[in-house]
Every structure is written in structure tokens, then in C-alpha cells.
Amino acid sequence: MNAAAFAVSLAVTAAAALAVLLTAFAVGLRTGRHRGVDVAWGLAFTAVALSGYALSNGHGDSGRRLLATVLVTVWGLRLSAHIRWRARGAPEDPRYARMLSRVPEGPARTRYALRMVYLLQAVLVWFVSLPVQAAQYIPHPPGPLAWTGTALWTVGLFFEAVGDRQLARFKADPANRGRIMDRGLWRYTRHPNYFGDACVWWGLFLLAADAPVGWAFVLSPLLMTWLLAFGSGKPMLERQLAANRPGWAEYASRTSGFLPLPPRRHPAPDTAPPARPHP
Known part of the structure; x- marks a missing residue:
């Protein structure tokens, strides 16, 4: 494994996960509902896998890279599509309503939602997907x-x-x-x-x-x-x-x-x- 190239990839995939979750945060602020973060969960994993696939070109075995990326993408897109279909027209998820009710409405609640709902999930996406990112840099079939x-x-x-x-x-x-x-x-x-x-x-x-x-x-x-x-x-x-x-x-x-x-x-x-x- 090329450690230097892998380190660069880790930084880029972290940015990809963050970009998806921050987009979901913007949508949540506009709609007043944060349940859309569950849709972003699968999309963020997909973004990490696709970013890693692009950056690992020339470093990892092509078959393993493709296999890992396809498996994550199929899983992530199916999950996001299912959650989006299930949540159509639904009010706020009770989990997030209870969590955010601990903080008074206003800027404090917005910051709390950003930190505890979106940024935390971006970190989890990146960490959980580390084996996939590593697999994309393994040089043998x-x-x-x-x-x-x-x-x-x-x-x-x-x-x-x-x-x-x-x-x-x-x-x-x-x-x-x-x-x-x-x-x-x-x-x-x-x-x-x-x-x-x-x-x-x-x-x-x-x-x-x-x-x-x-x-x-x-x-x-x-x-x-x-x-x-x-x-x-x-x-x-x-x-x-x-x-x-x-x-x-x-x-x-x-x-x-x-x-x-x-x-x-x-x-x-x-x-x-x-x-x-x-x-």
C-alpha cells in the first residue's frame, strides 16, 4: 500500500463525507426537519467510496477497487432510496425531535443539530468506511x-x-x-x-x-x-x-x-x- 497516497485519500474522503452531511444540514434548516440526515447517511458512504476509487487509480488492484466500490454504492443507494421513500410526507423523526428538544430554539439548537446530528454522522461515515478505503489501495487481487x-x-x-x-x-x-x-x-x-x-x-x-x-x-x-x-x-x-x-x-x-x-x-x-x- 502506498501510505502517502492513502493519507491524501483519507483527507479527501473525509471532505466528501462532510460535504454530503453539510448539504443535508442546509436542507434540514430550510425544511425545518432533520430526518433527511438518514437519507444522507447512505449517500455519504457512496461519496466516500467513489472518491476513494478515483484516487486509488494506479495504486490498488483494479478488481478489488471496483468490487469494494460497487458493493458500497449498491448498499448506500438502496438504503438512501428506501429511507427517502419511507419518509415521504412524514413529520420530523421522533428521535431527532427528542434530541433537539433538549436545547432551546434558536441559534443554540441549530449549532447543537449541526454538531450532534450532522458532524457526528460525517465522522462515523468516514471511520466505518476505513476498511473499504484500505481495500481500494491493496495492490493484489x-x-x-x-x-x-x-x-x-x-x-x-x-x-x-x-x-x-x-x-x-x-x-x-x-x-x-x-x-x-x-x-x-x-x-x-x-x-x-x-x-x-x-x-x-x-x-x-x-x-x-x-x-x-x-x-x-x-x-x-x-x-x-x-x-x-x-x-x-x-x-x-x-x-x-x-x-x-x-x-x-x-x-x-x-x-x-x-x-x-x-x-x-x-x-x-x-x-x-x-x-x-x-x-
Whole structure:
């Protein structure tokens, strides 16, 4: 790996992520709603991957560069398009409304939103995507570990896309209003999309891990998995569902919280979390 060229690329990809999130911030100020940052999340990853691809020309193996870039772009654009479709005509996301309500309206709230919603996510995008950026600078063709990562990415995208589609169809039926989605992939995990997201980023990590330098970036998928399972993903959503969905406790007691597993035949008591939208 050309360390000097990679360092320059890291600076440019950071600027690319920042540009996308600052654009989303400007849109949020104009519309008065900050939920658009979720659309920018996938677009920022795509911008980082495309920037890294352009800058790594002549430094990394062309096949590995293309593979990493295509996988991130497909994932990022699908996620952004889905979130944009889901949020059409919707009011502010309750997560951001609660977060920003801690600060009085005015310039202080604007600065808080910039710092805690947009700039923080720009940093996360750049950090989580480090294995992809490293993979684009590895000079040899993908090996077995990289192809294993591609297979894991495919599993992850399946869980995300199919889970999102199943949930959308469930919500579109008026008869299901107020009910818990417990069909399809949701029968085996309460969060197929979060599980899929984790698989995607561990798969992308493996694209870099078949070179020794790739293991320096193992904290990136670890952080993403922590955010999904223990940070701003699963816990926030489950608190909201526990408070607003009758039957949530029973569903949670028989359904795995993250990894897809067969439903429990005899639900364990008190496994529901104390009183988010799906991501």
C-alpha cells in the first residue's frame, strides 16, 4: 500500500463525507426537519467510496477497487432510496425531535443539530468506511477471504432489502395498524435490517482483511455493530415499540433480538426492554 497516497485519500474522503452531511444540514434548516440526515447517511458512504476509487487509480488492484466500490454504492443507494421513500410526507423523526428538544430554539439548537446530528454522522461515515478505503489501495487481487466477505455482504443485503420490503408491505395493509410485524424474516429476528447491516460491514471489512494492513481497521465494523445492537439502533427503536405497540413484550420474548434464530416455543418472561422507526 502506498501510505502517502492513502493519507491524501483519507483527507479527501473525509471532505466528501462532510460535504454530503453539510448539504443535508442546509436542507434540514430550510425544511425545518432533520430526518433527511438518514437519507444522507447512505449517500455519504457512496461519496466516500467513489472518491476513494478515483484516487486509488494506479495504486490498488483494479478488481478489488471496483468490487469494494460497487458493493458500497449498491448498499448506500438502496438504503438512501428506501429511507427517502419511507419518509415521504412524514413529520420530523421522533428521535431527532427528542434530541433537539433538549436545547432551546434558536441559534443554540441549530449549532447543537449541526454538531450532534450532522458532524457526528460525517465522522462515523468516514471511520466505518476505513476498511473499504484500505481495500481500494491493496495492490493484489481479491483472495478467498475477500470473496467470503462478498458472500457475507450478499447475505446482509438480502436481510436488509427483504426485511424492509416485508415491513413496508405489512404497514401498507390497514388491517395491521398498531400490530407487531412477526412474519417473514421478522419471525426469526426482531431486526433483520440491523442484522443485515452488520453483515454488510463485516463483509466489506473482509475485502481488506486478506492483506495484513486490513486488520488495522477492525474497529470500524465493531463500531458499526455496536451502534446497531447497543447504541442508536436497536435499543432506541425497542423503547419506542415497547411504549406504543401492544403485544411487543410477547413478541420480544419469543423472537431473537439480533441474530436470526428459530422462535422460542416457550417464551421467556420479562425479556422485553423497558418502556426507533425501523432504521
